[in-house]
Amino acid sequence: MKQLITLNVNNETIEVYTAIHKTLLEVLREDLQLTGTKHGCELGECGACTVLVDGEPVLSCLALPIELEGQAILTVEGLAVDGELHPLQQAFADNGAAQCGYCTPGILLTAKALLDHHPHPSRDEIRQALAGNLCRCTGYAKILDAIEAVRVP
Amino acid sequence: MEEFDIIGQPLPKVDAVNKVTGATPFADDLSLPRMLYAKLLGCHHPHARLKAIDTTQATALPGVVAVITGADLPVKYGIIPSSQDETGLAGDKGRFVGDPIAAVAAVDEETAERALELIQVEYEALPAYLSIEEALDQKGEPIHDSGDQGNIHKLVSLEYGDPQAGFSQADYVRDDTFFYQGNTHLPIEQHAALAHYTADSRLTLWSSTQTPHYVHRLLSKALGIPMSRVRIIATPVGGGFGGKCDLFGHEIAAAKLAMITGRPVKITLTREEVFYTHRGRHPVLMWVKTGVRQDGSITAMHFKTFLDGGAHGSYGIASTYYTGALQTVTYKIPAYKFDGLRVFTNKPPCGPKRGHGTPQPRFALEVQLDKIAEALGLSPVDIRRRHLVEENSHTVNHLRITTCALDECLDKVVKASGFREKHRQLAYGRGIGLACGSYLSGAGLPIYWNDLPHTSVQIKLDRGGGVAVYCGQADIGQGSTSVLAYTVAEVLGVGLDHIQLTVADTDLTPIDLGSYSSRVTFMMGNAAIQAAEKLKALLLEAAADMLELPVGALAARGGRIFCVDDERRSVPFEQAVQRAEAQHGALVAMGSYTPPKLAGPFKGSGVGPSPAYSYSACAVEVNVDPQTGEIKVEKIWIAHDCGRAINPLLVEGQIEGGVYMGLGEALMEEQSFRRQQHKSPSMLDYKSPTTLETPEIETLIIERPDPGGPFGAKEAGQGPLLPVPPALANAVYDAVGVRIDEIPITPEKVLKALDLKRQGKAARVGPKGIPNVTFPKPVWVEPHSGAPKLEAE
Known part of the structure; x- marks a missing residue:
């Protein structure tokens, strides 16, 4: 089942129409083309897919975007500001x-x-x-x- | 003035910014319009004939575009020409659980996965061989109909000089058995590939591979299309360590599915599939007999190795020879015998992992030396330090030694660690151990026999001062692309901002054999210098005209060409380029590197030769809890002779990474099986060191430039792993007085050995014996005339 979800990713409000069972990792990489977030196991074991949600580290392979509406998601693509590396x-x-x-x-x-x-x-x-x-x-x-x-x- | 501008500087890698911003395009990050997703069906049995495969229902599932089986990919291939025992998908039978037997391309991964469940396979179970003993005790059909005999893939026996005479002249002879468990690379990036077959009948494969050239050759063979119609682009590799050096079934299946469907096909392995794909460290059982004089000098050594190869040949013939090749390059050995056996078993295939076939025998050799030193009342330092190979000599098995700074490595590590003050003097539970190692700076021979260069570099100069550099090498994180930029920029005397790099693309770049055997810096570096020197000669000539000075008066540095006696007389680099282009036409130059002919005059001499060997010495200090058997590594000191550090920051990174990986193998990593099933096919269950288990590592770079290396450089990527497991084993013995002659050294084994000690039995855990195998009559080889001699007493 697909649904329209509104996410705040790297200070940008993005609407994405996607399957509700897709993980944050999948939505970031496949729907939003934010491929900087990596996967090593998709089981929450390696930490490669870590993003920040409201400033806290979250394994995006274990998180569902539908639960994260209204929260600030930060990926590696959002770390550098105005072309300046963090x-x-x-x-x-x-x-x-x-x-x-x-x-x-x-x-x-x-x-x-x-x-x-x-x-x-x-x-x-x-x-x-x-x-x-x-x-x-x-x-x-x-x-x-x-x-x-x-x-x- | 400093000798160099760029060489020797701790610079960030040229691709560092892309890596820290997430911009580096790894294989699974790629996508193309109308792309399909592929999934593989793995065999459910360890050894079974595939009597029938029915794909009707899977093909009919909406969203499925194509389904293929082994019948679509019948051509046999293998990385080693004499070991052609793989097909893209298994055809006649499955040889291990997970062996890919069918592949589906569908509009998304979920549909492809559902389709796999609809494929009906009729198996006829065959006897499974899951250990060396079972493979040798072959009761039914062997795993392959190739190999030396039955389940024996390779049987070798080589004798150099007169080991019998050596043993008879020894004051002390001992033999020991050791076991080194298999383990796997565990790259954080799962293997991935994207295939695209276009209307002009050309196939492009982007793949996470260390060896785009070998993939090019073998994929062409497996698919039956000419190499000229196949393009391989190696994407940046998210961790290799040897695990991405073969052509894999998933690459062939994606390519075939792209050809059938006319649409791009991407495949990414699951983590569990990565564990079953493997090609990692061979489990090796070893027996070693060594004779020494009172002073610790070795008079003879006899080494036997038994490799559990898994279901395919892969690099196994080379792996087998490597378990016997490099014992001789650290300490003088005047007579040597090697017997090696590799068997096929119904488990995921083993292959090359960092150190390829040499960490196992190095573990055995260095632990046995520790035992010998104790028996003779010698210090573990002295027994090594006094008998090192000579520089500019040969070994008994015809390996040419150029530079060897192992003396300095040992001295520095012993001093930094306080080894002499600590060994046998720390409180019970605390201990320190020492070991050495050595590794190739590139294999002296290619995987397939030919007289062609091992690497080539092309450079094209642009009128604006840009320097475009092309090389087929694949960066796997070690920084080889950066090394390419550093060497060219140094020779041409320009900043790194002038350099543009195109790498690892078989359409665009000249061939490099790949990132394996620690060959890239050494070989590509030499080719890059050669190409750059050719262009530099033209630029100096042009500038000489412009400045009305002889060429010999000029130097190129800092983006200009100037008179060494009067730096005010100079021309900017780009003006020299323009002048030279006006004189000669387009400024393009090639450089190539072919190693000197180093193989000895006997069959089996192709494995072991290298244009130069790196050397390492390592001390490990541990705290062993006698109640729990737990080993806490307090600190590791390592000195590594890399000839010259092209970039000391990257050299340190390679050394630290190698030490970490060796420590993981020594303490916890195991690719082990409960019958046919992998015991721990996940990153949670397969234990590897985290930040908490990895101790502080004190790295000492030893620079003694090698005349054959680029700017004197030798390797740093693999050698530093080698001394870590034996140094740890020796430290555990120093701490609690038990010998764990087996890797990994787990708390269970330590406790078991302590228990045996309390019972008054031999305080040792390790293999009890070796299989009863009759090796063939050895090939006898006259020792090289420059090898250490067995001196009469």
Whole structure:
């Protein structure tokens, strides 16, 4: 069954006519062509599809858009403002924190939520916050370095 | 002035901004108008004849556009020419649970999935072989009718020099058995491909592949259409690690469905399908006998390996030889024997994973050395440090060593970790272990035998100063596209903003064999330098005319060409380009790289040679809880000899990633089966290290430029994984005095060994023996004249 759903994605109000059982991940990627949000398992296990909903990390593969009307959804495409990279994006680039870059969007958003709530986390607190985001390339070291470079000391 | 402008700088990758903004187009991000979605039906049995497949109901389902089976894809292929045992979809029989036997193209994935349920398959179950022992004890029909005999895919035996004499001259001889469990790549990106067959009878396949050239060759064969009508575009790979090096059934099925329907067809594997697609680390059972003198010098080694290959050949012949090839490149070994066996089993096929066939024997060798050192009362540092291979020498099995900075690696790691102060001196439960490793900077021979270059780079200069660079290499996240830009920009003396890159497209780019065997930086880098040097010569000549100076007085740096004695006398790069174009016509140059002929004069010598070897030394400190068996890794120190770091930031990233992956294998990762079913085909159940299990890693880059490498560079992508599992095993022994001769080292195994110790039995968990296999009479090989000699006492 399809339905017209109104979503707020990256500060843009978007109407989408879509099947109500489709996940937020599917609607973002397939209906809205926002392919920056990735999938690694579609079972809530890898963290690759993380987006922010009202500032909180949400696994978009487990979320239904119909429940998110009226809430602010932020994807990786919305992180840079007016062509300026978000400081986390710049730090990930400068520190070599994105190798293949496939887990990167989910990790950036998880890190943004952490820093928004808690501007000066310790390295161990960063580890805790990222424990649900798998990365196979980096050994996490450069990711932790990049987030440390952005945190308020 | 610094020696280089770009080489050696910790620069962001050229594609970093695309990666952090989500703009990088991975295969599943692509879509085309009227695109269909494909799904695969996997075999339900581990080994079964496919007596009949009825697709009538599936084809009739509204929304289904085409259904194909093995009958549509009968041509056999395989990555190794002597091992052609795959078809796009299984035809005669299914050989493992999940083996693709049919494919559906439909208007959406849900319809395709519903259609799979409507396909009726009549199976005739055959005896399933699920372990090395079962495969060898073949009671019914073998899995393939190819291979060496029955279920034995490959049986090799090679003897170099006189191991018997070596053992007889030894003061101490011991043999040990080890097991290294299989594990899988677990790329976060699931394999995906998009096929498009256009009205002009041309097929384009975008695919998440590390090896677009091999996919090009094999897809052409599997579909029976000429390579000239097939275009492969390797999309940026979202994690490879060796897992995307074969041609896969899903790629062939998508291409075939696109040809039948005339519409674009996309296929993306589910995570469960990725686990069953596999091609990962072989489970290897090993037996190693080593003879040493009192000083720890090795007099002879005999190594036997037994590989559980899974259902296909894949890279398995190479994997088999690799389990015996690189034992000799770290410490002097004057006599060596290798027996290797690979069997087919009814499980997902194994293949190459980071380190390809060498982490398993490296684990065995380095743990056994630790045991030998203890028996002889030697330090684990000294037994290694005193017997390193010489630079500019050969090994007994004819491998050419150029540079080897393992001495410096060991010294730096021992110092940084405080190994000598800690080993055997930490409190019970706490321990430190040491190990070394070495890996190829690119395989010396291609997968299919030929005399052609392994890589080529084309550069075209634009009148506006743009430098367009073309190469078939595929970036899998390691930064190879960036390395291409760095090398060309450095030689031409321009900034990276001048460089435009076109890569991994068989229509547009000259061939590179692919991102495997740690070959790209070394080989592509040399080709890029060669191409850039040709153009630089023309530019210097043009500038010499303009400045009325001899060419020898000029240098190209900083976007201009200038007189080295008087930098005010200069011409901008683009003006030199224009002048040279006026003189010579379009400015296009090619560079190629073919490794020197390094293979020894014997059958089986093709696996192991490399133009240069990287070296690593690693120390791991652990805290083992004797109550729970839990291992907490406190810290890892690693020194890696990469010749020269083209970009130290990326080299560190490769080293840290390799250490992490080795640690995952050592502690928890297992591709294991409950009979024919994968035990953990999900990312929740297949345990891999998160941020919480990955310790701090102290990385020491050791630079001793290799004369054959681009700017002296050797590899960094695979070697650093190798010493991690044995260093961890040795650390666990140092902590609680038990030997876990088996990977992964789980808490259960630690507790079991501690229990045995309490009972006064041998405090060891590991394999008890090896299968009773008669290896063929070995091929005897005269050691290379430059190899270490067995000195008479």
